[in-house]
Amino acid sequence: MRQLLVVLFTISNAATSIAQDWTGFRGDGSGITRADLPTWWSPEEGIAWQAGIPGYGQSSPVVWDNHVYVTSSEGPFQHDCQVHAFDLQSGNKLWTSHIDATTKVENYFRNSRAAPTCCVDADGVYSFFASGDVTAMSHDGLVRWTTPVIKTYGEVDNERGVASSLAQTDDHLFVLVDHHGPSYLLAINKHDGEIAWKADRGDRVPSWSSPVSARLGGRDIIITSSSDTVDAYDAETGESLWQLDGLQGNHIPSASIVGDEVFVGSTTMYGGATDEDATAGSNCCIRLTSTDGKPGYEVRWGAERANSYYSTPLAFAGYVYYVNKVGVLYCIDQATGEQRFAKRIGNPCWASAIAVTRTDGEQFVYFVTKNGFTIILQPGDEYDPIARNQLYDASAMMDAREAAEKQRRANAVPADQMAPKTGPEKVFAGMPESQLHQMFLYGDPMVYGVAVAGDCLLIRTGQHLFCVGE
Template sequence: MKSFVPFLILMFGAIQAFAADSWPGFRGDGSGTAQADLPTDWSAQQGVTWQSSIPEYGQSSPVVWESHVYVTSSEGPFQQDCQVHAFDLQSGKIVWTSRVAATTKVENYFRNSRAAPTCCVDDNGVYSFFASGDVTAMSHDGETRWTTPVIQTYGEVDNERGVASSLAQTDDHVFVLIDHHGPSYLVALDKQDGHVAWKTDRGDRVPSWSSPVVARSGDREVVITSSADTVDAYDAATGQSLWQLDGLQGNHIPSASVVGDLVFVGSTTMYGGATDEDATAGSNCCIQLTSDGGKLGYEVRWGAERANSYYSTPLAFAGYVYYVNKIGILYCIDQETGQQRFAKRIGNPCWASAVGITRSDGTQLVYFVLKNGYTIILRPGDQYDQVARNQLYDAGAMMDARELAEKQRLANVVPADQAAPKSGPEKVFAGMPESQLHQMFSYGDPMVYGVAVADGRLLIRTGQQLFCISQ
């Protein structure tokens, strides 16, 4: 293991201890790592502690605060009924559901984002964000404290796949990123009352769905956005633009991953967007945050040769960086040098981002929860070292989930005379049968969208189910 890795592990001990009983946002604290004694073996018949149905349909990841797990979903032809659900962490029983009336219509089309933004949570409650642009703060009892209609305030979004960017947070603010064919921006909302603390314009951008993440550079908190072919840093307190790395390609879906003063960027080739495989691979890069006399900057440490990160965010853990592409090839990159250690087909792509786990005995493991519900567990190293491969649901449960999801889609179809004309790549697909599109893009339910780790439990979320796995 490289010399700087033990330092990073020690430096992040306090943060990981905090994450042991909470998972406060997308990828926890933004690193995707936690200290937990998770099981390594389970199956559909044995080892699942509980399984609960999630009302309607959603694509967000779970978040956890103390005894509650929070997820979101939406309902209606225009996703007009947005819902936040609280589940009991120990039993899986639903504790409450609170609704948010959408202020902007969003077509409930299966290739659109459907309740995709992940919440964030703190001691005062849970903060949700929906494709309608509504940001809402609720208490841990489900009472609405405030709602701010961001898209209604700043204009409709021209993004053929909807809004999917998750919230990021500091103690004082939650941050919303909107990048689209139009005036794009990053906005900070005050956690106390939802008022706009600051808004920074980003100009016209190409549509992107990645999420902001908070890092510390010097003595300042900064918001890092990896989106729309650039990486940008903003002062978290004021919104001041601090620096921009441009010339990237394909960083429209994976979010940045932050470990200490290192930022790991994920990029992918995509239909109607980035197509240059070499340029895209190099955009899967490592950036080091710098501070010189109080002036914040960055240094590009390396760009990968062949890595490609599709929906899931890269994971930097135990001296390696892991990327999974759209056909399920896992790339393992040396964290210090950027050199590839191995590439291995693992059977399915990941929409959920991988997590790095440090057990109480010091053992380190990486959990890849694949889109089809299998979990691959690896021991970090220069070679592919698989510890286990576990199945979440059997063929019967898969068929039941597929039928339930199809019923939900059919019940929420937008009437033909009310459906908006498709643009961009979606215009090509508009006349194709939905069954063919499902086959082309492997969109068949059940599909794993996100995971969380808290209190020695691995939580796995599909469109309509929440699973808990523990010792």
């Protein structure tokens, strides 16, 4: 008797309810929720508040009750790791807690800078930083425990640092570290920070994707899409349940799980996957199965043309959406993998898309691009935008650019303390920062992550948090 996977959702089962909590990266791991989000705003209207974030960070917001949590870091070697709590209604900063990094990570604009997104539950907020430090805090900012993962298990050989976000079940947090060296998936007890288990993954291609939790019958499982494989693990024991190998380029996007389906994002990248056809086919759909209690999978389709760079694929209303590194949006039929359209939306998305169903039944998909524009679509076979909203004007953009440049100068690593660049970064080591900014389209303010809280859309740049809504 085949049993299909049912994903744990954080939204209420009531048809008219509105989700209040956004408990991790992409909410419950699907990027889908119920909310009456606004469909129109501008720098002058429709933005409830904005707040400055000390330091610099690339993580997405998470929400519990009326608290919004984001992270940042400061110092030439990111020695000062910070967790910030903001009031959802007013945007006032409630507290900042500081964690002393146990390993050094250069504060370089192409490195991970507080990129992992937190998890949150009724007991508090759980953070993870490129330094390898996992920390549990109460909702009023008191540190309960800290576990130094990288200090415990050895330095990480990853050209741009650790950026994988945490996943969670009721009892455990999950940390994925894939690099040129002994790689692993780690389970940490939420109560006391003790290591519950460690699953060794061998030497891997460096990756920045995040694990995702799901529930198969009465069993929690962890799915990783990373370093050319998709793997499933038992959440309680770390037992390897199955592995799909032979993929290319799934080093940045995380897996997206909806119902009994896993959607994998892949991309061509410098120093990594280069075969465009193989990479397109690695943007695939996997169906999760269970036969006689044994978890398994079957590959449903691989896309003919699709590419998912920084943002994770979004499956919603019969379609799967992917955005590549130059801002081309691919829409794929969820049932067949056939392309419905490909459209340039003006800028790439570093923040993963979200999908909402309103209380009146209308459905929308929100793509927040790197430069602060939000394109809102109604799902369909054709590109049908209903709005394109701007977050900040030219003056605010210039102010943010100057603030980010000032922050980079203040946190610059002394030349005599810089570590030699490795991997693809060796090619760029001698180039001026301005040239690299132009080559890779870096330019603050950059939108890194989004979240939904009630009927509000939260948008995070490197140094600011915006709340769009009433």
